[in-house]
Amino acid sequence: MGSTMVSFSKYLVKAAAFAALAMSDVQAATLSLKAVRRNDTPITPTNTVSAHAGDRITAEVFISGWNADVPGSQLKTYQYVVNGRDGFVRGEDCGEGFVALPCGFDLGPPILCEMNEDCPAGLAPICHSEYGVCHFPCTPNSNCNDPCDIRPGTGACPEHLPCCNLSAECVGPDHDPASFSTIDLTNPNWVFKNFQPAIVAPSFMNFADIAQGSTTITGSGPVDAGQTFYAGTICIDLLPNFCGTIIVPFIDDRKGLHTFLELNPGGIVYPMVQSLVIDSLVDCAGQPVILSSTPENCQIDARAPHAATSTTALGDTVFQLQFDRNMELVPNNRFVTYVVPTIIDGWIFPAIERVGSVVTFTLNRPIPTATGATAFPTPRWTCITYTQGDPCSNTSCWGHFPGDVDANLQNELADREALIDFFYLPTPPLHRCDMNYSGACTPLDIIEWIDMANGGGAFGPWLNTTMVACPTEGK
Secondary structure (H helix, E strand, O other): OOOEEOOOOHHHHHHHHHHOOOOOOOOOOEEEEEEEEEOOEEEEEEOEEEEOOOOEEEEEEEEEOHHHOOOOOEEEEEEEEEOHHHHOEOOHHHOOOEOEEEOOOOOOOOOEOOOHHHOOOOOOOEEEOOOOEEEOEOOOOOOOOOOOOOOOOOOOOOOOOOEEOOOOEEEOOOOOHHHOOOOOOOOOOEOOOOOOOEEEEEEEEOOOEEEEEEEEOOOOOOEOOOOOEEEEEEEEEEOOOOOOEEEEOEOOOOOOOOOEEEEEOOEEEOOEEEOEEEEEOOOHHHOOOEEEEEOOOOOEEOOOOEOOOOOOEOOOOEEEEEEOOOOOOOOHHHEEEEEEOOOOOOOEEEEEEEEOOEEEEEEEOOOOOOOOOOOOOOOEEEEEEEOOOOOOOOEEEEEEOOOOOOOOOEOOHHHHHHHHHHOOOOOOOHHHHOOOOOOOOOOHHHHHHHHHHHOOOOOOOOOOOEOOOOOOOOO
16 A cells, blocks of 8 residues: 554644644534444444444544635645543543443553542552543563563563553553554545555554544645545444443644644644544433442541551451342442552452342452551542442442541541540440450550551551542532
8 A cells, every 4th residue: 555554653743833824714624433333233424323331333534624624725634633531431520430442442440530649559650630541651671572571671560451562551461452443544435545655643642542643745635525535443342331421522622733634735724523422222310229338438447457466458348239229130340349549459359249139249458568658558448339320329438547536537636535435335336446346445446546646566657647538428
């Protein structure tokens, strides 16, 4: 074909910067994302498609209409970015996160963030502040092209993302989205098919954004005569927790950095964009709803995370959710377990038991890897989401903050006084006063509290530390 495949080309961005000389106020050029296949079945190209969780949607990007912007001009360059960070997420405020991902995605569950501290402890990740997703940088082995090579020289990656690719990013062994979302140079309707050679540049930014573009090396290109051209292929996998509706948009920034056309003559044109709407055949509102939980939602366990002389994890390991209907046939992948702040290493997915409308989760606690206030897994919230419904209604979280007796998200001297007050109650709540797990609230728990506050033995210190608010408070 005479085309060259490269990683996402900086040429396209530079072209925008240098050629943004003549922008038209007429917005006639159009980029449209349309579904063309559901699983293995071709469908008439459409901007709205219905699908089930687990389906694979293949969509194509179409370009048309630039003659109305600059009559008689040739299309020299095009670039667009499909906004997966927004388009593939539903209910992020309640912790659900992504419900769809690019096909061939193997980066583990994307972790939403606002700052580096929101990313897993101990793995040195970076929060992409512009996109809000944790990124795990690494150092590739310059002596080997195998991204999973673990010889000296390869930067450390977390266990769930063991491979360091040439972009210095930790990925899973099966991460290969470029095999699914690409530009098909054999498509008879490809916009640059008759204008070779051309540079073709697919890329996958911040985990879920899909960027594609192409430019003709000669500077010549097709003239718009009213037809619609093919520009690229986008492949989307709908996850098991998909329901309701998602809108998969382009990034329409009008800065010449993400989505634009370059015309000759005419310079940069910012096209109108048409998103892809994917409607679930399952209504989220008709799904099971959590009625109650044990322990109660947002309850804080103030007891020790482990014994004073060891790091064997202690605390609640059994959680129950009471639903409004029988749950015995619901598959395990409808439940997602996570912690806030996020940790990954050492977390083991719970055993799940169903009896009628009650679902019981038994978790294996991670073993703390350090002492002091920075130790994980405390303080933290353990959350479980039933994904086939409104995540704000179908998530419960339970806290573990050593010494926070009054459950105000602060470890302070007032907690010691609150602990003493519990001794005079006939049936005190053990999760708030039985610091040493003796089965009763006694003066020995004061000693345990002091050790946790001041860092005695294998503890804290936790005095004057705080805990983030419960993710599901008031939900």
